[in-house]
Structures are given as C-alpha cells and as structure tokens.
C-alpha cells in the first residue's frame with residue numbers, strides 16, 4: 324500500500340489505526356486456489372480467529388471461501404456474514420459438549436479433537452457426521468506457543484489412538500466424514516508438511532465414509548527480508564498429485580481442505596501509530612508510540628518481528644531506535660531498528676498487521692481499542708469505530 328494513502332488514512336481516521344487491503348487478501352486467496360487447481364474439489368476455509376471483522380468475513384464469502392471457526396461466537400459471526408452453515412467447519416479445543424451440540428444444531432461441520440467428547444457426541448447424535456482432528460506428532464512450529472503437533476500438545480487425538488477411535492465409531496454407529504490436522508503456525512518446510520499428510524492419508528484409509536481431508540494450515544509468510552515463506556506453489560504441485568492418487572486408491576473424489584489464517588490476511592494489514600515521545604537515554608533512543616501490547620501483542624507474546632517504518636520522514640537519515648509502547652510494563656515492539664529519523668508526531672507503520680493483531684487486542688490500561696479501516700475497490704471504509712469511554716464502562720455495574 325502506498326505511503327501517502329496510509330498517511331492520509333491516519334490523518335482522516337486518527338491513530339492508532341488498523342488498515343486492511345482487500346486486494347492483497349484476494350490475491351493470496353487466488354494464489355492458494357491456483358496452486359491446487361489440479362484437484363477437482365478444493366475448499367479453503369479462512370481461519371476466522373486471525374482477523375474476524377465481519378466485513379473481512381464478507382470479503383471471503385464473496386471469494387467463495389469457507390470458514391474455519393474455533394468458537395460458537397465465530398460461527399455466529401460467519402452466519403451473520405452470509406456463510407452457508409455447510410461452508411463452516413468448527414474446530415474447538417477444550418470446549419463443552421453443550422457448545423458442540425449447539426453448533427451442530429446450526430448445521431455446521433463439527434470437528435472433534437478428543438476421545439471423551441467423541442464418545443459422548445456419538446452416543447447422543449449418531450446421525451450427525453463428524454470430522455476428527457488427528458495429532459500426527461510431526462514437529463512443526465517455530466515457537467512453543469504455536470506448535471500444536473508435538474507429543475505433549477493438547478490438540479488433536481493422537482495418531483496412536485486410531486484403534487480407540489475406531490472402537491468408538493463401531494460402538495456408537497457414528498459416521499466419520501473427514502480427517503483433519505493442524506500442526507501449528509510456522510511449518511518450516513514443504514517436506515515436513517508432506518510427511519504429516521502421509522499420516523493423514525493412512526488414517527483416512529481406516530474409515531469408509533470420508534468426504535474430505537483437511538490439512539489445516541501453518542503456512543509461513545515473510546515478516547522481514549530473508550524470511551523463509553511456505554512455497555505454496557511447490558506444496559500445491561506435490562500434494563495435488565498425491566491427493567489425486569489417494570482419491571483413486573480410496574475410490575472416490577474427496578475434497579481437499581485447508582484453513583489458512585496468516586497466509587490470507589497477515590500481509591494485507593498495516594498498523595499505524597503516532598510517536599508521542601522521543602527519549603534519548605545513555606544507551607539507546609526510544610520512540611514511544613500511542614499504542615502498546617494492548618493493541619499489538621505479537622512482539623511481546625510470541626517474540627514476533629514486525630517490520631516498522633516511518634511514513635512521515637521517508638527520506639530522513641537512518642538511525643537506530645527501540646520502539647516502545649505506552650503500557651505500564653515493558654512493551655517493546657522492536658529494538659535496534661534502523662529507521663528513517665523519527666520525530667515526535669511522526670506516523671509509524673507496522674507491517675504484517677492483518678493476522679492475530681486486532682483480534683488479540685484488549686482494553687488493558689483501560690485504553691480504547693483502535694479503529695479498523697478496510698480499503699476495498701479503491702475506497703476506504705471504517706469497519707470498526709474507535710472505542711469511547713462508554714465502551715470501557717459497558718457491562719460494569721456500579722454497586723457501591
């Protein structure tokens with residue numbers, strides 16, 4: 324996105340501000356569907372939790388995408404955005420049987436990730452087909468908080484428990500219509516991914532009525548120069564062929580599914596913040612902005628790198644800065660960053676601010692969450708108003 328457009332948006336809508344470019348979302352969506360165009364039935368289910376503004380969901384609906392959801396509230400957002408329940412898959416972890424039943428009543432595809440709930444659900448609702456989430460125990464993931472395939476992960480039913488799953492299916496008469504895995508964000512390479520898919524193919528063979536295989540996500544996008552990104556075209560080439568062969572072996576055309584979040588929206592987002600203060604200490608120069616871990620927690624929570632640039636002084640001399648927030652604890656966005664000279668009131672831009680940024684924002688320090696703007700077909704729209712003091716007081720009861 325052009326610097327001047329971003330600066331204009333900051334001027335028009337104030338700061339801090341999230342800006343999303345739907346053109347980038349569309350091109351990423353087309354990239355992944357094109358990579359798998361040799362497979363007859365492909366379904367991309369956008370992972371809602373990455374960025375759940377209803378307008379963004381509507382953009383995905385228009386593109387023909389489905390949705391991957393992890394809570395009944397995300398399911399409800401998806402339905403409100405116009406998705407057919409059939410195009411929504413619900414992949415919760417650690418939720419109650421009651422919530423799963425409520426979602427099933429809405430006509431959404433259920434994906435179960437533990438044996439105890441599988442058994443209870445099968446006993447009560449043998450006629451509702453379910454997908455099972457398998458943990459293939461393939462190590463993938465750059466960070467322990469987002470690695471979900473390893474042996475002691477809480478996600479999925481262990482591949483070693485497939486005999487137990489089969490016993491539950493036989494005893495309850497329930498129907499397994501899909502096999503799923505999601506081995507976590509930051510899959511390092513296509514080979515590791517393909518290794519995990521073999522485990523899923525083997526599992527699928529154990530069940531007679533499979534309609535789809537969902538390979539989850541974890542695709543990597545670059546956050547800085549030199550980052551490895553998942554080569555989706557390469558994965559498409561190898562997995563499409565393998566999938567088509569498997570369908571022949573299995574005896575019917577299955578649907579290949581993915582549920583990317585980061586891949587589809589990360590690079591479409593920009594976070595704009597104003598520099599409140601420049602503080603020169605004996606060891607470093609801090610630029611303090613009108614934001615903090617309440618608005619963008621990834622750097623503090625996951626140690627993520629977000630490229631930061633100074634939109635207001637693109638020709639300024641480059642100097643080294645630590646970019647910090649205004650929260651009353653350490654909230655550092657980046658240290659030792661080489662950035663065009665920063666002055667108070669300059670607008671800084673954080674890249675890759677589409678996925679897990681606004682959706683993880685909070686009101687910590689009783690601050691307002693930022694506004695969100697969507698740039699769509701040449702126009703900019705406010706898609707979430709900046710909060711006000713009423714939002715801080717909403718639901719609080721004054722009792723004394």
Ligand SMILES: *Cc1c(COP(=O)(O)O)cnc(C)c1O
Nearest residue numbers: 370414505508540541583584585
């Ligand atoms: C979060 C999540 C995703 C999306 O992961 P990305 O790394 O953003 O692509 C997909 N599937 C499930 C089940 C998830 O929980």
